[in-house]
Amino acid sequence: MTTAQLVSQIKQKKSFLCIGLDVDLDKIPEHLLVLEDPIFEFNRAIIDATHHLCVAYKPNTAFYEAYGIKGWQALKKTIQYLNKNYPEIFTIADAKRGDIGNTSTMYAKAFFTDLAFDSITVAPYMGKDSVEPFLAFKDKHTIMLALTSNKGAFDFQTLTVPKQELYKEVLQVSKSWKNSENLMYVVGATKAEYFKEIRKIVPESFLLVPGVGAQGGNLQDVCKYGLSKNIGLLINSSRGIIYASKEKDFATIAALKAQELQSQMKILLKDFI
Amino acid sequence: MTTAQLVSQIKQKKSFLCIGLDVDLDKIPEHLLVLEDPIFEFNRAIIDATHHLCVAYKPNTAFYEAYGIKGWQALKKTIQYLNKNYPEIFTIADAKRGDIGNTSTMYAKAFFTDLAFDSITVAPYMGKDSVEPFLAFKDKHTIMLALTSNKGAFDFQTLTVPKQELYKEVLQVSKSWKNSENLMYVVGATKAEYFKEIRKIVPESFLLVPGVGAQGGNLQDVCKYGLSKNIGLLINSSRGIIYASKEKDFATIAALKAQELQSQMKILLKDFI
Numbered sequence: 001m002t003t004a005q006l007v008s009q010i011k012q013k014k015s016f017l018c019i020g021l022d023v024d025l026d027k028i029p030e031h032l033l034v035l036e037d038p039i040f041e042f043n044r045a046i047i048d049a050t051h052h053l054c055v056a057y058k059p060n061t062a063f064y065e066a067y068g069i070k071g072w073q074a075l076k077k078t079i080q081y082l083n084k085n086y087p088e089i090f091t092i093a094d095a096k097r098g099d100i101g102n103t104s105t106m107y108a109k110a111f112f113t114d115l116a117f118d119s120i121t122v123a124p125y126m127g128k129d130s131v132e133p134f135l136a137f138k139d140k141h142t143i144m145l146a147l148t149s150n151k152g153a154f155d156f157q158t159l160t161v162p163k164q165e166l167y168k169e170v171l172q173v174s175k176s177w178k179n180s181e182n183l184m185y186v187v188g189a190t191k192a193e194y195f196k197e198i199r200k201i202v203p204e205s206f207l208l209v210p211g212v213g214a215q216g217g218n219l220q221d222v223c224k225y226g227l228s229k230n231i232g233l234l235i236n237s238s239r240g241i242i243y244a245s246k247e248k249d250f251a252t253i254a255a256l257k258a259q260e261l262q263s264q265m266k267i268l269l270k271d272f273i
Numbered sequence: 274m275t276t277a278q279l280v281s282q283i284k285q286k287k288s289f290l291c292i293g294l295d296v297d298l299d300k301i302p303e304h305l306l307v308l309e310d311p312i313f314e315f316n317r318a319i320i321d322a323t324h325h326l327c328v329a330y331k332p333n334t335a336f337y338e339a340y341g342i343k344g345w346q347a348l349k350k351t352i353q354y355l356n357k358n359y360p361e362i363f364t365i366a367d368a369k370r371g372d373i374g375n376t377s378t379m380y381a382k383a384f385f386t387d388l389a390f391d392s393i394t395v396a397p398y399m400g401k402d403s404v405e406p407f408l409a410f411k412d413k414h415t416i417m418l419a420l421t422s423n424k425g426a427f428d429f430q431t432l433t434v435p436k437q438e439l440y441k442e443v444l445q446v447s448k449s450w451k452n453s454e455n456l457m458y459v460v461g462a463t464k465a466e467y468f469k470e471i472r473k474i475v476p477e478s479f480l481l482v483p484g485v486g487a488q489g490g491n492l493q494d495v496c497k498y499g500l501s502k503n504i505g506l507l508i509n510s511s512r513g514i515i516y517a518s519k520e521k522d523f524a525t526i527a528a529l530k531a532q533e534l535q536s537q538m539k540i541l542l543k544d545f546i
Contacts, residue, residue: 060376062379068387103333103336109339110344125397127425127429151400155400156442162434170429
């Protein structure tokens with residue numbers, strides 16, 4: 001998917017919501033557990049109920065890997081279901097991968113070719129030659145960790161290296177990498193005041209923003225500093241939407257939670273559409 | 274596996290060799306391709322031929338994920354084969370994972386519980402709360418990226434933050450994390466001169482060292498600065514061993530290549546055994 005197609009979808013749906021599909025068998029409704037593939041059935045119900053309210057889905061690979069081969073199968077069925085039934089949706093493999101060149105190429109093949117995701121999250125620690133293999137794929141997007149939403153973000157990301165903080169250096173340096181137009185960045189909503197500085201370095205790049213809801217981030221604050229000419233934001237919510245109810249009506253309640261966020265986004269987007 | 278058991282195995286085998294199982298269907302002998310699970314058959318042959326010469330195997334997960342569910346199955350069969358037939362071997366899931374707390378716990382479950390690896394490689398970018406969930410597992414080891422063997426290591430890892438380089442800060446800071454006795458570190462062999470400084474910060478920790486062979490690192494140089502009182506080194510070689518031959522004798526040739534390294538290690542270990 002091209003960035004233009006993503007922006008067009010955002011304008012059409014008046015939403016830049018991404019729903020995180022972090023499926024934990026301990027948290028999904030009990031009536032699904034008797035089915036052959038409860039993870040996929042849960043995802044399918046959530047997707048069918050919310051696809052008109054969001055523009056992206058983001059399965060976090062950890063939750064699938066934790067269930068071994070069955071989990072990997074559920075991940076594959078989920079992305080296939082999305083690509084077949086909702087091809088307009090932007091799909092994100094939240095995998096936080098990154099390794100030396102030939103190994104990153106294998107990861108890129110796994111997620112871009114075999115699973116056919118539109119994008120993947122990657123860690124920057126190993127530098128340019130660990131990220132460029134992902135960037136080489138046309139119309140695929142590489143979402144690099146910049147400033148994450150967790151407490152540990154202050155362990156290294158905000159250290160000064162020495163001209164500016166590490167996360168700013170990551171943003172700055174990555175702009176010179178080959179095919180850097182395929183880069184997006186992860187920036188946590190819990191750090192809304194940082195968006196102003198971040199937009200000075202990457203004024204137009206799409207930012208994938210976790211941390212609204214459960215982690216305490218605020219949508220309005222993020223938009224105040226983070227919206228770009230092309231919108232440039234994907235706001236993710238996982239637990240706040242998909243685990244809003246553990247009853248048989250879980251998908252309907254998930255849709256209501258998604259609708260709440262989408263309604264706020266519609267107001268915030270009024271100058272863009 | 275405890276660190277003491279690993280050290281004991283090293284002394285017994287007079288080897289601190291780790292063999293990387295980065296299986297690429299384009300590189301393995303053609304006669305294996307007709308079998309039902311060529312990746313596993315390749316691994317089994319390599320393992321059977323080399324297990325007495327090395328102390329660890331390190332499958333890189335990217336190579337398995339690139340083949341989707343079949344790849345994941347081959348990974349599972351490989352670790353099960355190792356645990357059943359060679360329980361003394363230290364197993365490393367080279368996965369470079371790391372995410373916010375609850376997600377890292379899922380990754381830890383995937384690799385420590387479901388697949389039953391002894392250790393996993395993780396990226397430090399997201400800080401303490403992204404690594405501690407791995408450290409919580411008893412007798413499991415978390416091998417954190419410190420100074421990697423690729424060119425991109427100089428993009429961020431060697432920046433000054435501001436008292437010392439980032440990778441030193443990563444080493445230093447991580448020593449204060451909960452259960453940090455379960456930490457090991459990745460340090461590339463291509464940077465032998467750095468081991469002197471690294472040993473000042475982590476005098477006893479085990480270091481997993483990629484980059485000997487294909488990437489140009491030198492075993493003697495690494496040992497000169499890197500060996501600790503407890504040996505404290507695992508030297509990895511992947512391509513140089515497993516792809517030494519593409520013929521039917523590939524496992525025998527792999528064993529010869531492993532033997533070459535083990536012979537050098539035996540000499541380097543003479544003061545320890």
